[in-house]
Amino acid sequence: MSTDRLAGETPPGQEAAPGTAEAQTPDDATASEGAAAPGDDAMVNEGAEAEAPGAGAETPGSGAEAETPGSGAEAGAPAAGAESGASDSGSESGAAADGSEAEIPAPGADTDAPLTDSEAGAPAAGSESDATARGAEPEAPAAGAEGKAPVAGGEVKAPAPGAPKESPASGAAKATADALAAAVRAVESGERSAASFFNDAPRPAKPAAPAAQPAKAAPQGGPAGPAPEVARQRTAQETGGPARPGVPDGGATAPAAAPPATGPAAAPRPAVPAAPGVEGVRQVLAAGGAPETLAEQAAEVLGERAAEALREDPWLLLGVPGVRPEQADGFARALLGAACGPGDERRAQALVGWLLEQAALAGHSALEAAALRAALAQRAVPDPDDALQSAIADGAVLVFQEAIEEPGRARPATGDDEEEEQPVRILLGLDRFAMAEESVADGLARLLNTFEAAAEPLQDTASAEASDDTTAEAEQPVAGDGTAADESAAAAAPGTDAPTDDAPAPRPVRPSAAAWEAAAAAAPSPSAAELIRAAAHSGLVAHTGAEAARAEPAALIAAARSLGLQAFGATHTENGRRRLAAHLTECAPDTAATGSADPATAAVTVSGLLSGREGPGRDADGALALDLLVVLDAPQLDLETAALLVESLTDGTRLVLSGDPGVLWSAGPGRLFADLLAARFCPQVASRTPDFGPIGELVSGIGIGELSQVEAPGKEVVIVPVRDAGEAVHRTVQLVADSVPRALGVPADHTQVITVGHGGAAGTRALNAALKERLNPGPGRFGGFDPGDRVAYAPAPGRTVPGTVTGADAAGLHLDCEGSAVVVPREQVGAGAVRHGWALTAHQAAGTRWPAAVVVLPGDAVGGLTRAWVYTAFSRGERHLSVVQGADQALARAVAEVPVKERTTRLRSLLQQSVQSAEEPSAAG
Numbered sequence: 001m002s003t004d005r006l007a008g009e010t011p012p013g014q015e016a017a018p019g020t021a022e023a024q025t026p027d028d029a030t031a032s033e034g035a036a037a038p039g040d041d042a043m044v045n046e047g048a049e050a051e052a053p054g055a056g057a058e059t060p061g062s063g064a065e066a067e068t069p070g071s072g073a074e075a076g077a078p079a080a081g082a083e084s085g086a087s088d089s090g091s092e093s094g095a096a097a098d099g100s101e102a103e104i105p106a107p108g109a110d111t112d113a114p115l116t117d118s119e120a121g122a123p124a125a126g127s128e129s130d131a132t133a134r135g136a137e138p139e140a141p142a143a144g145a146e147g148k149a150p151v152a153g154g155e156v157k158a159p160a161p162g163a164p165k166e167s168p169a170s171g172a173a174k175a176t177a178d179a180l181a182a183a184v185r186a187v188e189s190g191e192r193s194a195a196s197f198f199n200d201a202p203r204p205a206k207p208a209a210p211a212a213q214p215a216k217a218a219p220q221g222g223p224a225g226p227a228p229e230v231a232r233q234r235t236a237q238e239t240g241g242p243a244r245p246g247v248p249d250g251g252a253t254a255p256a257a258a259p260p261a262t263g264p265a266a267a268p269r270p271a272v273p274a275a276p277g278v279e280g281v282r283q284v285l286a287a288g289g290a291p292e293t294l295a296e297q298a299a300e301v302l303g304e305r306a307a308e309a310l311r312e313d314p315w316l317l318l319g320v321p322g323v324r325p326e327q328a329d330g331f332a333r334a335l336l337g338a339a340c341g342p343g344d345e346r347r348a349q350a351l352v353g354w355l356l357e358q359a360a361l362a363g364h365s366a367l368e369a370a371a372l373r374a375a376l377a378q379r380a381v382p383d384p385d386d387a388l389q390s391a392i393a394d395g396a397v398l399v400f401q402e403a404i405e406e407p408g409r410a411r412p413a414t415g416d417d418e419e420e421e422q423p424v425r426i427l428l429g430l431d432r433f434a435m436a437e438e439s440v441a442d443g444l445a446r447l448l449n450t451f452e453a454a455a456e457p458l459q460d461t462a463s464a465e466a467s468d469d470t471t472a473e474a475e476q477p478v479a480g481d482g483t484a485a486d487e488s489a490a491a492a493a494p495g496t497d498a499p500t501d502d503a504p505a506p507r508p509v510r511p512s513a514a515a516w517e518a519a520a521a522a523a524p525s526p527s528a529a530e531l532i533r534a535a536a537h538s539g540l541v542a543h544t545g546a547e548a549a550r551a552e553p554a555a556l557i558a559a560a561r562s563l564g565l566q567a568f569g570a571t572h573t574e575n576g577r578r579r580l581a582a583h584l585t586e587c588a589p590d591t592a593a594t595g596s597a598d599p600a601t602a603a604v605t606v607s608g609l610l611s612g613r614e615g616p617g618r619d620a621d622g623a624l625a626l627d628l629l630v631v632l633d634a635p636q637l638d639l640e641t642a643a644l645l646v647e648s649l650t651d652g653t654r655l656v657l658s659g660d661p662g663v664l665w666s667a668g669p670g671r672l673f674a675d676l677l678a679a680r681f682c683p684q685v686a687s688r689t690p691d692f693g694p695i696g697e698l699v700s701g702i703g704i705g706e707l708s709q710v711e712a713p714g715k716e717v718v719i720v721p722v723r724d725a726g727e728a729v730h731r732t733v734q735l736v737a738d739s740v741p742r743a744l745g746v747p748a749d750h751t752q753v754i755t756v757g758h759g760g761a762a763g764t765r766a767l768n769a770a771l772k773e774r775l776n777p778g779p780g781r782f783g784g785f786d787p788g789d790r791v792a793y794a795p796a797p798g799r800t801v802p803g804t805v806t807g808a809d810a811a812g813l814h815l816d817c818e819g820s821a822v823v824v825p826r827e828q829v830g831a832g833a834v835r836h837g838w839a840l841t842a843h844q845a846a847g848t849r850w851p852a853a854v855v856v857l858p859g860d861a862v863g864g865l866t867r868a869w870v871y872t873a874f875s876r877g878e879r880h881l882s883v884v885q886g887a888d889q890a891l892a893r894a895v896a897e898v899p900v901k902e903r904t905t906r907l908r909s910l911l912q913q914s915v916q917s918a919e920e921p922s923a924a925g
Contacts, residue, residue, distance in 0.1 A: 280307030288331040294320055311335065315350035325351060325379060342380040348387035351379055353396060356430050360669040363903040365437055365639060366400065366429030388428070398434050400427040402909045427906065433669055434906070436639040440672065441910035443646030444540055448682060450651035451539025452510070509627065511536075511563040519559035524587070527687045528555035534683045535560070535628065535654055542634075542676055543658035545687025546699070547849070547875065552687055553630045553658045554583030557602050560654075562588075565627040568615050570606045572633035572847035574801065574818050577603045579849070580632060606631065607799060610644060623650040633847045634659035638668025638798050639907075662703040662871045667798040667843050671903050679911035691875075699875045705867060707895040715743060716879065722886040725761035725858040732762075733770050735854050735882050736838070744852065744880050748775055749790065749804075752850040753839035754873045755858075756865065762858035762886075768836035775838065782808035783829045785836075792837035792844055793817060793824060800844040802837055842873045853877030857887040865894035866901055 282295040284307045294317075299306045301319045309316055314332035317323050328350065333340045355375050359367050369388070376384035391397040404423040511519075516536035523529035527545070531552050534541045543553060553569055560567035569584070571577045581600035588599040608614030609624065616625040629649065631637065634657040637645070649655060657673060665671045677684065691700060694716040701708045710717060720735065722728045736751050753771070758764045772778075778786030782805070785791065789805040793815060803817035812825040813834060824834055839856075853876040857865070865887065874881060885891065 277304070281310065283307065284310045284335075285331075288314060288334040290317065290327075290331045294323070297321065313346045313350075314340075315344075315347045318350045318354045325354065343382045345387075345390060348376065348381045348383075349390055349394070349396065351376060351381060352387055352391040353430070355379075356397070356428070359904075360430070360433060363665060363669055363671070363901075365433040365669045365903075365905045365907075366427040367904060369426040369428055372428055392428075395431070397428050398431055400429065400434070400906060401425070402427055402906060427904070429906070433639060436643040437670070437905065437907045438910060439643040440639060440646055441907060441914065443643070443649070444655075444676070444681065444911070445914050446651065447539040447646070447649060447653060447655050449539075451654070452652060453513075453537050509564040511565070515563055519563060523555050523559070525552065525555070525689060527685070527689050528552040531556050531656070531685045532559050534685050535656055538683045539652065539654055540682040541654075541656045542673070542682055542684045543656055543687065544661050544677070544684065545658070545689060546660050546662070546691045546696070546703075548689045548691045548696070549660075549687035550580065550632060550658075551583050551586075552689065553632055553656065554580060555587055556656065557628070557630055558584060558587035558599060560628045561599070561602060566616055566625060567628035567630070568602050568604055568609070568626055569630040569632060570604050570609050570615075572606060572636040573799075574605060574820075575848040576633055577605050578818075606637070606641065606645065607796065610641075610648065618648070619650070621650070622648075624648045624653075626653065628654040628656070630656040630658060632658050634673040635661065635663050635671075636666050636798070636847055637670075637672050638666040639670035639672065640668065641798065642670070642672050660875075662699075662868060663875070664843055664846055664868050664872045665900075665903065669903075670905055670907065672907060675905060675908040675911065679908045679915065681911040681915060695875070695877060695881050698881070699871060702867060702871045702874060702895050705896050705899070707870075707892045716881065718880075718882045720882060720884045722858075722884055724886065725766075725860060728762045728856055728858045728884050728886050729766055729770050732767060732839075732854055732856050732884050733774050735884070736771060737774050740852050740854070740880060740882065746852040746880060750850055751852040751854060752845060752848075752876060753854045753856060754842055754845050754876060755839055755856040756861035756869070757841060760858065760860055762856055762861070764835070764839040764841060767839035767856065771838035772836060782813055783826070783834075785813060785829075785834070790837040791815060792835045792840055793822065794833050794835075800840070802848070842869050842876075845876050846872055849876055849878050851878050852880040852882070854882045854884065856884045857891060858884075859886045859888065859890075862887045862890035862894070865890060866898045867895050868900045870895055 278295045278299045281299045281302075282292045285292050285294055285298070288310075297320045298310065298317065301321075302309050302316060314335045315328050317331050318325065318328045329340075329342075329347070332344075332347065352372070355372060356367060373384040373388065376387055381387055388397070392399060401424045404425055513536065516532065520529040520532040520536075523532055527549065528551065531541070531543055532555070535556055543549075545552065557567045557569050569580050571580055581603040584599040584602055604614035612618065619625045626649075631645070636659075637657075646655070657676065659673050661674065661677060665674065676682070690696065694710045694712040694714075697710045698708070698717055701710075712718070720731050722731055732753055736748050736753060740746050740751050741748060753767055755762060755764055755767060760766070772789060776786060776788045776790075778789075780786060785805045785808070787805050787807055791803050791805055793801045793803050795801060801817045801822075803815035803822065805813060806816050806821075807814045812823045813829050815822040815824060815834075828834070845853075853873070855873045855876075870891065874883070887894075
């Protein structure tokens with residue numbers, strides 16, 4: 001590993017000193033700049049901290065690499081010195097979706113200044129969608145009931161016939177919430193057992209359910225799972241949480257809905273009749289001193305009666321992306337006058353939802369009750385318990401219990417009269433994330449349980465089916481003319497089953513076990529052969545491996561297509577799709593000569609597959625028309641995207657989740673791939689194909705916690721020591737613009753800079769400003785951009801698309817995104833959906849590789865370093881990696897001692913419960 005030989009300024013033996021000369025405080029290091037583009041107003045006060053629950057406990061922001069959804073303002077004071085940067089206006093959809101690494105800092109002092117036009121802007125559109133996971137089928141509430149009680153299974157049950165109807169004024173809901181909150185405290189303190197908590201919790205009346213059909217036995221000993229209906233009602237025992245209390249009439253299902261106005265009445269003010277729609281919202285915002293630019297966002301979040309709702313409950317403004325509690329407090333004080341106070345019930349309810357939303361930005365799908373209670377107390381809520389009680393009663397927050405695993409503790413024997421009490425923790429979460437997690441767990445179990453293993457040799461299958469009195473089908477080989485098969489079966493390879501003309505419906509192509517074994521024997525590597533065999537015998541497979549291992553899923557896709565199956569591979573980015581397409585072409589190089597379809601068409605992106613722009617499209621039932629789906633870059637799948645993807649797969653479809661377990665998790669909430677691996681829910685195939693070369697050797701060592709020096713005779717790896725952030729920016733520009741092109745022949749537009757966060761003296765904003773000045777100077781005529789600027793466009797939460805500005809007109813900003821022409825509307829540009837892209841965060845860079853990468857590690861960013869961050873950043877370069885090193889020994893400590901920033905999720909326990917439920921009947925037998 002050479003040291004600074006490439007840049008040619010610093011002597012090889014010079015040591016990097018910690019960033020002292022221009023070292024930033026944690027606040028300065030991670031604070032975001034005031035605006036992403038000229039004209040953006042900052043909704044978040046500069047320097048205001050990004051809050052998340054959890055002082056002393058595992059805080060939602062503690063280390064999670066997600067941006068606070070500020071609309072272009074700074075958020076500082078990270079917890080424990082963690083690197084954190086508040087996102088720009090919109091923050092690339094404002095849901096930590098841009099992949100920013102800014103964590104949510106611990107709560108601190110509040111500034112209750114009212115909002116002004118100069119402090120606010122339009123946050124990103126769609127950043128905090130209240131839509132639930134797809135596939136949920138809520139039942140209609142009882143007549144006259146406005147609220148719904150969310151249930152973890154994703155389905156909302158109507159009250160049972162004859163059940164008493166509660167009113168907001170009745171004490172039934174209050175008593176229910178009191179009992180739940182008291183039970184939570186008792187379990188946490190050890191005064192009561194977890195079992196008693198769930199036995200005593202009040203449960204709503206349920207209508208009689210129809211008799212369920214027996215579940216299909218899981219082949220291959222797979223865990224039992226739910227019926228194919230994903231969004232079914234789940235009982236308290238199934239969900240690992242108590243039944244939800246009934247919702248009083250008019251109760252809210254989420255913090256964004258207007259709860260009954262139970263707080264102090266507003267001070268007398270001149271009556272101003274609210275105009276309908278956005279204009280009415282604009283009037284209310286002006287009356288409260290809030291910027292009118294928030295009107296459209298507020299109307300979108302709060303609905304048609306947004307103006308009315310804001311007058312009754314000003315803290316509903318917290319539901320608008322980018323608005324912070326101190327700003328909502330100022331708005332409420334302007335509307336309510338002296339009647340406004342920190343103990344207002346409406347304020348407490350809004351804060352509960354806001355804190356859970358901030359936790360989701362940091363990657364958590366739920367929070368421990370103690371952490372949420374502590375965060376409310378730090379926000380000056382006088383009675384956090386009462387706030388949680390009300391949120392639970394309204395259905396805005398769901399309650400779950402999760403067993404705490406203790407190393408060496410044996411699982412209680414099934415059927416014991418007195419089961420040993422197992423410690424549990426109480427989790428609270430928003431309904432949409434609970435529904436998404438349970439939808440994923442149910443869907444994965446469904447794929448396992450409805451899978452039919454590879455067919456036996458044809459003669460055995462035919463004879464077995466011929467003797468079956470319940471079917472009239474007869475097995476026969478696929479004829480060359482395809483007369484006895486449908487279109488897809490006619491394309492099947494020999495050794496597959498085909499339906500006859502007498503079949504009531506076309507049967508899917510089912511390659512025989514022998515055909516699968518032949519495909520495995522022809523695989524290019526032993527690991528690829530193992531993956532093919534695993535996919536032949538299971539409906540769900542997890543595959544792990546680094547960059548070189550991506551050839552193995554490609555071999556599986558090519559083998560499946562050769563057997564007549566509809567097989568596709570989906571990646572996180574367009575760059576990843578092109579790399580997969582190259583592997584597929586290598587697996588089938590003679591397709592042009594044989595007239596077969598281009599194998600590269602089997603490579604799609606996840607977003608393109610779900611939208612229908614790419615891939616096979618959907619069948620008549622709305623399911624994806626495929627037999628095998630391989631999802632590469634699986635660690636980047638967030639919960640809601642994963643739920644939508646799994647629900648789009650029909651019964652019997654094979655799903656392979658493949659990815660590198662060492663990279664950063666998704667920008668959105670959840671850690672699907674890590675939870676799936678930890679639960680050991682399905683067969684796992686670990687690739688034995690290593691990444692070669694100096695970069696591969698360096699990254700492989702980082703993956704096991706070792707930062708070692710590697711030999712790089714061709715300057716594949718170069719270390720550039722720097723003393724402070726200013727020097728880091730200077731040397732980075734020198735490397736990109738001069739040293740790397742001159743020494744390696746890699747042009748500047750093929751070199752990517754990666755740094756820890758957006759804020760700070762060496763964050764993406766500072767680096768992009770310096771790189772633009774050197775590489776493409778200009779006045780920023782189009783919203784801060786000029787033709788030729790490299791940009792990062794966030795079309796949706798969690799996605800970053802690299803591009804280049806080609807122009808602008810009344811329609812918006814024109815981009816060339818890897819060969820595709822894209823027009824970004826002016827509103828989205830102003831909301832921060834487009835950033836300069838010479839420098840990115842590691843989350844934004846995940847799923848993409850460049851010929852050369854320059855990783856910047858300033859001394860003020862050490863709090864944001866983890867092994868996963870370093871692994872992800874260092875593995876982005878294909879031919880060359882330069883490390884601008886100002887972190888000194890903190891880099892080695894992060895690699896050795898800080899594997900990842902943990903997240904609180906429920907998916908692992910849900911999957912394990914499914915496994916245990918499959919083991920219990922066998923143990924009883």
